[in-house]
Amino acid sequence: MAARKTERLVNLTILLLSSRRYVPRAKIRETVEAYRDLSDENFNRTFERDKDDLRAMGIPVETGSNERFFDDEPGYRIVRTDFELPPCEFTGEEAMVLGLAATVWQQASVADQTRQALAKLRAAGVDPDPSRLRALAPRLSVRETAFDPLREAMIERQTVRFTYKGGQQRTVQPWRLVLRNNNSYLLAFDCDRQAPRIFKLSRIAGAVSRLGPPNAFVPPDNEALGDYAEHLSVKSDFDVVLAIRSERAPALRRRGELEHAPIELPSGFEAYRVRLNQNNAVAEIASYGPDVIVLEPAELRAAVLGHLRGVLAVHGEARELSETGEQR
Structure with a gap:
């Protein structure tokens, strides 16, 4: 653009x-x-x-x-x-990088253009x-190489061609890019198979080529696209109680309900009961660093603290985390 x-x-x-x-x-x-x-x-x-x-x-x-x-x-x-934005989920490795990088961006309320x-x-x-x-504040995002050319083609409503897993050439009309299940996906109309398809961006090899003029197609309405995206949703089956710093972790606050705190919370925190996916809970919570504290269950709190200790160890930090203190 x-x-x-x-x-x-x-x-x-x-x-x-x-x-x-x-x-x-x-x-x-x-x-x-x-x-x-x-x-x-x-x-x-x-x-x-x-x-x-x-x-x-x-x-x-x-x-x-x-x-x-x-x-x-x-x-x-x-x-x-x-x-x-709706909630986005990342792998443990991605969450670790985001958690560390977040400190670079927390002080930037708006970008230069803003x-x-x-x-x-x-x-x-x-x-x-x-x-x-606040929604325009800079945010780091994890993107595969294909993300930007697909996004531009989606905005211009232009057909694209790329090599998919196994060397298949796919020609598609890009409808929407979504983050689900720790991965980026493209919702598109497959011109060769004449049917809607979902493509995992990490399985796209090489360059994405644009074909034909802009405004070559009209995507489905938001409701229909939402129905397609539902097939990618992660099952949330794990109730946890978290202390969340005010105006931080909006994705968690939107998915939770205010809860009576079982202990006295640090200033500026509120307790929320949130339902998470058990397989991704540790990585997701750890990615928020000091802005989210696990109150219940104790096993999850220990796992998050262990994850954060691992991050500190990888980066040569000497500071320790207290089992009874705030996650830092």
Whole structure:
């Protein structure tokens, strides 16, 4: 994606995400710098295409009116709770790397492009609410080589070809990329078999080639894609009680319910009862480092502490973890 288009989409996302009310088209055109010098026809075409691109990336652009009883011009916004990513799971090795790398990113509230966009919005007379932009904070992600070209082709709705396990050439229309069961998957329409298929990205060898023009297909709606993704869901069968630091580990908090803490918690923590997959529980909890403490069961707490000790040992750290103290 060209840098100018990326900047325009970032600015549009921040404007719609930071506003508490629906933003009319005229205000969007006035505020987003890249729209200002376009003719009416070019603006409408570019804005419609940008909305489609955001929705193709999974960003829910909502249409509505600020006045229920008046026929006002419709506006647009992005609801933060709908914008947040769903839970993602990683292997033990991936979780270990993410847990260590997280400290690099915890102090960065927004990226350089986000800061520049906020400055432009304020200069244009818009007062964005920074607390609504936490979802735009930089995040590390684990991606196979095929991820980026598939993502770009998915946004452009362009057919691709790649070599799959066993040397098979597959030609597909990419619909959605998902993280499930510690792996990345592509939901796509297989042009050779004329049927929907799910591909594991780690089994894609070599380069991903684009074929034909953009906008070559229309993917299924979100409900249908969600049904396909359900086939990849991990069974959650293990109840645990965790102490989670405020505003941290949102994936765990969304999946849990507030619980009475069996012990006095450190300041800023709340207890949650969460259902996890037993095979992945240790790695998932350890990946949050000091932001998540296991309260129950004791066996899981010991396993997480052991996992973290192993991480420290691998990296030559001398500090020890107390069995009765906070995981650090």
